[in-house]
Amino acid sequence: MEITVKDLASLLNGTIEGDPDLRLTRPGKIEEGGAGVITFLGNAKYEPYLYTTSASAVLVNRNFQPKSPIQATLIRVDDVYACIALLLEKFGAPAPKSSGIHPQSIIHPSAKLGQNISIGPLTIIEEDVEIGDNVYIEAQVFIGRGSKIGADCRFLVGVKILHECSIGDRCLFHPGVVIGADGFGFAPQEDGSYKKINQIGTVVVEDDVEIGANSTVDRASIGSTILRRGVKLDNLVQIAHNVEIGENTVIAAQVGIAGSSKIGKNCQIGGQVAVAGHLKVADGTRVQGKSGVASNVKEPNQALFGYPAIDYHQFIRAHTIFKQLPELAKRLHELEKRLSKNED
Template sequence: MQITARELAHFLGGSLEGNPDITVSQPSKIEEGGEGTISFLGNPKYESYAYTTTASVLLVSKDFAPKSPVSATLIRVDDVYASIARLLQQFGQQAKPAPGISETAVISDEAMLGNQVSIGAAVIVEAGAQVGEGAIIMGQAYIGKGAKIGPNTLIYPGARILDRCEVGRNCIIHANAVIGSDGFGFAPREDRSYEKIVHVGNVVIEDEVEIGANTTIDRATMGSTIIREGVKLDNLIQVGHNVEIGAHTVIAAQSGIAGSTKIGQYCRIGGQVGFSGHVEIADGSQIQAQSGIAGNIKEPNQAWFGSPIIPYRDFIRSHSVFKKLPELYKTISRMERELATLKAPEADQ
């Protein structure tokens, strides 16, 4: 893909400073740059690289005021991160495979494929499965019996969409994600062994959802595990059976959500957050990384931190005290010794 700075500025709705005819073919990190690349300055702590980058074009905010000369052509935009997201999507579209079905794919005669689908090498599509128009299923992915894949959804290599699970339109399922694995359900026997509880439900993923690599979403015991519209899940997340995640919630890597938990919409959840089962999380909750949630969060649009969680500001204040505890302990010990010394003469009387 070759595109001029002028075309980029028009595409992003930005203003141009520098050579409008310079061309770029790929994005780059600001500290690496490279001729023929476009980079961006979104975080002020990287500003020093703006003066040394070898990128041909640099995306900056409209209020960026250079402290030194910048050799790159500048494109000024209202929101750098939103613009770079659009830009990366544009570059990424060029890598998508063309429609067609690989000769090594195994497609059941009872499966239904929409128009303009792309099915990669060694893909398996089982009986009763439905693949929507324009969907892309890359190599070695598996689509189970009766599963449904919505139009224009992209499934990366090795992902597994198991029996009767549903994925909406315009979704992205990254490599080796598993949708519809059995939930962690076992009934204790009298001899202290365990009997497996069969999970007969499914997983329903609504439109515009992105599921990260190696993330697993368990099917419901009965009914559905539900991922609502616009949810974004990072890599290596565990979603238990009968969980429901509300629309446009984002969850970072290595978080774990135990069964039957209900997470509201527009929540922002950091990495390695743990949810116990059967809890409800209010809309708009912001939960910091490595927090632990053992009870309901009822008040919406609040920030939380810690394990077990407490309000974010309370945690920060408490942590500032916690760091001082060794010195406080020494001070108290010294005061106790001094007090004991003062009391000693009284004891002799």
């Protein structure tokens, strides 16, 4: 794709400081730049690169005030990150087009396929599966019996959707995603062994859900594990049986959510967070990475940090005191010695 600064500014409702006729050919990093590159400044720690970048144009917020001269043309916009999302969509690779059904795929005669479907080699689609229109399925994908797939979905290489799962419209599953494996259910026995509890429930994934590579969503023991509309999971996320994730909640990599917990809508959960089982987390909760949620979060829109997770600002204050503990202990010991002398 090639576009002029003038046309891009018009697309983004931006204002130009510099040459409106420059031709832009690709997005790039501000620290690397290059002729024809359009880049952006969204984080203040990257500002020093703005004054040295060789990029042709840079997106900045309207209220940004430079501290030094800038060689690049600036495009001032209301929201840099929103514009970057649109920009990457414009410059991004085109959506894959249907290439039909590969002869090395295996499709059960009872499966119902929509229009304009692409199915890659070594993909298996079992009996009574229903797939909507404009679905793109890459190689080595497995879709188990009785599963239902909505329209405009994309399943990349190696995705596994086990039996009787339901996937909504416009979902994107990255390589290695597993939907509907057994939940982790075992009953302890008197002799110390564990007996497997059959997991006979399903998984329901609603519309516009994206799941990162090698993430897993376990089927419910009874009922359904549910990912509501607009949920986004990063790579290596584990969602256990009977969990429910509220709409438009985003979860970063290596998060584990234990069985039967209910996460509210519009939550933001940082990387490597652990959520214990059978909990309820209120809408709008934000959990800092590496935290552990061990009790119900009843108040919405809280920011939590720590293990176990507490109010974010309270944790920061407590951590500041924690770093001072050796000095505080030393001072306390000296005070005790002085008090002992005074008592004597």
